[in-house]
Amino acid sequence: MNGARMAGGIVIVLFVAAAAFGPLLAEFAPFAVDGQRFAGPSLEHWLGTNALGQDVFSGLVHGARTTLFIGLAVATLSTALSGLFGLLAGYSKRLDPVLNAVANMLLVLPSLLLILIVASFSGGGTWQLILTLGLLTWPAYMRLIRASVLSLKEREFVKAAQLFRGGTFYVLRKHLLPFLRPLLRTKFIMSFKQAVAAEAGLAFLGIGDPSLPSWGKMLQQAFSRSETWMTDVWQWTVLPPAFAILLVTVALALLGEKSDRFGSSVPKRTRPAKSGRGFLETAETTVGSQAGTASGVMAAADEPPPPAAVAARGLEVAYGGKTILHPVSFAVETGSVAAIVGESGSGKTTLARALYGLLPDEAVLGEALIGGKRMYGGGSKSAMRRWYDAAFIFQDPRASFNPLMTIGNQMTEAMQLDVPARGKREAAATALREVQLDERLLDRYPHELSGGMLSRALIALALVNKPGVLIADEPTGALDPIVKREILDLLVSKVKEHRMTLLLITHDLRAALRYADCIMVIRDGRLLEDAEKEQWLARQQGQHGQETQLMSRELQLSQ
Incomplete structure (x- = not known):
């Protein structure tokens, strides 16, 4: 905490203490006439x-209770409405138009006129004032929060939370709300400050509960007397409430200062995700998978062959009438490594996301299947256990991790619910050791890891549930060539060790030739070639001759 915030906090604490304990020290009631008119300070x-003989100190400390309570209540109500409606509007496409329309309507209404109208018809009670101010001051920050949520919900770590069936409430609470805390904190402080000033101004105009003392009412009484300015009584009738209002508003402004020059800091520790069945659904076990005996294989000889690990049948993607991915069809056999190569902007990532079911249903035509399960249509998305049957490695590892959660929390979050908390941590530590990382990194935040370490941690996260299919979209795109080679070697070795199917999306042709069993070439959203590596090399050698021979020789030497 910097000096400005500390000073603001001390001032607020002193005023809260005065409001809480000051009335115990005051000898007179706030409205009791127990002295002479305009008597100066004395023991x-x-x-x-004041002009009625009422004790100014008693009115000041009792008025602090009223003014600070109204400010706290208005700030709490307004901040809660801004946060709730901002989250819902940014996350839900259905609620967004309604909440946005209400916010826009309230923003253009004259707030002071509405407050005067409500006060005239309701008598100007305290709770009527709190509700009026709270309901009129949430729209502005709600729009800021909505904009932040619209951006955050497209981040990879939020997509990952949705893929392992994180419910709406869970995603909002666990992955979005922590990012909004600085905005909510600023909104609370600003609303508190504005409510204190608004209450004082309205009380000065005579609007409010006349049976409750407040700083604004003290100023109204002082300004209504001509003696206040004709003598020196303004020094003890005007200055105390005026300075109190000024100090509180300045202190709240200081509290709104950033904690350091780079903004709010990352929390030191995050509680581990609680186990519960509110956001994940337990998956049904697949009967008779990968454990057949010799007799079982013979009995199944007449049965149809098992489905391809990954398949596309006339898969097409279009946005707003513009075709991004033209119809493609292919199949990747179980246990193989397939590479999709192409230049930047050719449609590789669109194809990968379409295969994993990350695109809107209305934008996709044709069929995408993983393990024989359709990714679009027919309630297939509930049948496909993302992160368990299949996992997805996004391009940027830093965007794939939630920066406000530790690596360990994010790995345990993605595991099955029937595993106890201690077992989850041990499994996460084992996954890190498999990718040559120390288990002490479980307690680290993503910003504390280098790019190569984060890439390894992302591979560990994808492999922690031992999925049958892994789709890796440019997993080493942001790394230098040496680290890139190490990460790809590690990824492919773990895929083969666990007998998984890997679909590698890359623009590095040499990497595709080194690791892949079959190669697919995509350009301008069209699948141009789909062949085994040897067939593809032979075909290219006939077309490009010496260049392909040199590439093939380099590949043999590297292996």
């Missing part, structure tokens, strides 16, 4: 008396 009346 009996610490801050003198």
